[in-house]
Amino acid sequence: MAAGHVGAVLAALGVLTVCEAGGPGPAAEDEAGGEAAWAEPWDGTVFRPPSALGAVGVSRRPGTPQPGQEEAVDLPVLLWWSPGLFPHFPGDSERIECARGACVASRDRRVRADSRTRALLFYGTDFRASEAPLPRLAHQSWALLHEESPLNNFLLSHGPGIRLFNLTATFSRHSDYPLPLQWLPGAAYLRRPATPLQERAEWRRLGYAPVLYLQSHCDVPADRDRYVRELVDSYGKCLQNKELPTARLQDTATATTEDPELLAFLSRYKFHLALENAICNDYMTEKLWRPMHLGAVPVYRGSPSVRDWMPNNHSIILIDDFESPQKLAEFIDFLDKNDEAYMKYLAYKQPGGITNQFLLESLKQREWGVNDPLLPNYLNGFECFVCDRELARWDAEKAHAASPGDSPAPEPHIAQPSHMDCPAPTPGYGDAAEIPEND
Numbered sequence: 001m002a003a004g005h006v007g008a009v010l011a012a013l014g015v016l017t018v019c020e021a022g023g024p025g026p027a028a029e030d031e032a033g034g035e036a037a038w039a040e041p042w043d044g045t046v047f048r049p050p051s052a053l054g055a056v057g058v059s060r061r062p063g064t065p066q067p068g069q070e071e072a073v074d075l076p077v078l079l080w081w082s083p084g085l086f087p088h089f090p091g092d093s094e095r096i097e098c099a100r101g102a103c104v105a106s107r108d109r110r111v112r113a114d115s116r117t118r119a120l121l122f123y124g125t126d127f128r129a130s131e132a133p134l135p136r137l138a139h140q141s142w143a144l145l146h147e148e149s150p151l152n153n154f155l156l157s158h159g160p161g162i163r164l165f166n167l168t169a170t171f172s173r174h175s176d177y178p179l180p181l182q183w184l185p186g187a188a189y190l191r192r193p194a195t196p197l198q199e200r201a202e203w204r205r206l207g208y209a210p211v212l213y214l215q216s217h218c219d220v221p222a223d224r225d226r227y228v229r230e231l232v233d234s235y236g237k238c239l240q241n242k243e244l245p246t247a248r249l250q251d252t253a254t255a256t257t258e259d260p261e262l263l264a265f266l267s268r269y270k271f272h273l274a275l276e277n278a279i280c281n282d283y284m285t286e287k288l289w290r291p292m293h294l295g296a297v298p299v300y301r302g303s304p305s306v307r308d309w310m311p312n313n314h315s316i317i318l319i320d321d322f323e324s325p326q327k328l329a330e331f332i333d334f335l336d337k338n339d340e341a342y343m344k345y346l347a348y349k350q351p352g353g354i355t356n357q358f359l360l361e362s363l364k365q366r367e368w369g370v371n372d373p374l375l376p377n378y379l380n381g382f383e384c385f386v387c388d389r390e391l392a393r394w395d396a397e398k399a400h401a402a403s404p405g406d407s408p409a410p411e412p413h414i415a416q417p418s419h420m421d422c423p424a425p426t427p428g429y430g431d432a433a434e435i436p437e438n439d
């Protein structure tokens with residue numbers, strides 16, 4: 001293929017960069033529930049779980065016998081130390097019903113030293129070692145919910161940081177309550193029919209590029225921008241910036257949602273550059289799943305273990321499979337001109353096309369839902385997971401105290417670095433030594 005052709009395609013690379021200076025925007029808290037719940041977590045200081053979260057105070061598992069009121073004095077207390085996450089119930093405390101029994105979830109720090117307070121729960125993004133409640137009490141577990149990338153809190157991707165905790169819910173499959181598929185509503189989400197190629201060819205005639213790059217944060221550790229610049233610049237062409245068609249869509253609060261107008265716009269492109277903000281095993285976000293939902297092929301850099309989760313082994317393009325941005329551009333150009341080769345990337349949308357049993361099983365086995373009003377969300381799910389573990393630990397401790405010979409003391413359970421599995425950052429393109437100092 002002549003290099004000249006490639007250049008022509010790249011000149012048309014539709015690049016949209018909405019780079020916002022500064023930290024978390026104030027908009028976060030104005031957007032209550034609903035679609036806004038899907039704003040990228042690091043856009044807000046407050047965790048806003050999916051709208052279904054309202055289901056607090058109801059029994060999370062139908063059929064659980066309601067323990068008598070007299071037992072309440074003995075219930076383990078789970079104290080949410082991170083303030084940002086709560087209240088998700090009115091008042092300071094709430095009885096929760098879980099598989100093994102009931103617990104009290106509270107945010108009232110006055111119960112911190114109580115013998116019934118068996119676990120402190122932390123939200124990773126808010127966690128600061130300096131604010132940790134010390135001294136640590138021997139009878140308490142520390143539980144960590146950190147589904148976001150370590151971009152939000154580097155402390156936690158280091159061994160001494162993560163080992164502070166006993167129970168974890170993170171994006172990693174190795175965590176105690178794994179959330180790798182936190183952005184994937186289900187297999188049906190992937191099977192949604194793609195916008196027909198003829199229709200997309202029509203948009204091309206109207207000036208659309210084959211590749212979309214939708215980006216809202218710059219200068220993150222995964223070094224996204226340098227690669228993209230290289231992808232375009234290696235041909236001596238200018239980066240073509242394109243604005244989203246309406247002001248509402250330009251709003252970064254909309255840019256990460258399932259807004260129908262936004263989805264309609266995004267589905268006009270055949271390829272989406274999908275670059276995660278951090279490179280961690282099993283850390284995958286809507287940047288990956290949304291293009292697949294829409295029938296675009298993700299040109300992806302993110303979780304090094306992403307292949308394990310793909311519907312089949314021919315559904316995304318991995319940037320790191322190409323020795324240079326130029327080679328990648330050639331390949332995109334090839335697919336762009338060959339419908340049959342392109343459509344093979346969408347074969348998973350056909351009946352039986354999702355062949356990855358690990359993916360299907362993982363979706364089937366998880367007890368929480370993504371935007372599913374019939375299932376608990378993972379925040380409630382994790383709370384119950386901790387409740388059940390603490391009930392079991394407490395029972396084991398009581399049995400051991402009553403009869404040390406027959407019942408061994410429960411083993412300590414400590415989180416491992418694999419629960420935040422992020423290799424050291426590497427340059428997005430080229431050698432670290434070659435990056436100019438001012439980059």
Ligand SMILES: *[C@@H]1O[C@H](CO)[C@@H](O)[C@H](O)[C@H]1NC(C)=O
Nearest residue numbers: 307311312313314355356357
């Ligand atoms: C991947 O695809 C090849 C054919 O391209 C097939 O032979 C192989 O079994 C597939 N592997 C998996 C894990 O699906």
Ligand SMILES: *[C@@H]1O[C@H](CO)[C@@H](O)[C@H](O)[C@H]1NC(C)=O
Nearest residue numbers: 141163164165166412413414
């Ligand atoms: C929790 O983890 C700490 C270390 O971080 C450990 O000392 C303690 O024994 C663990 N507690 C439980 C209940 O496993």
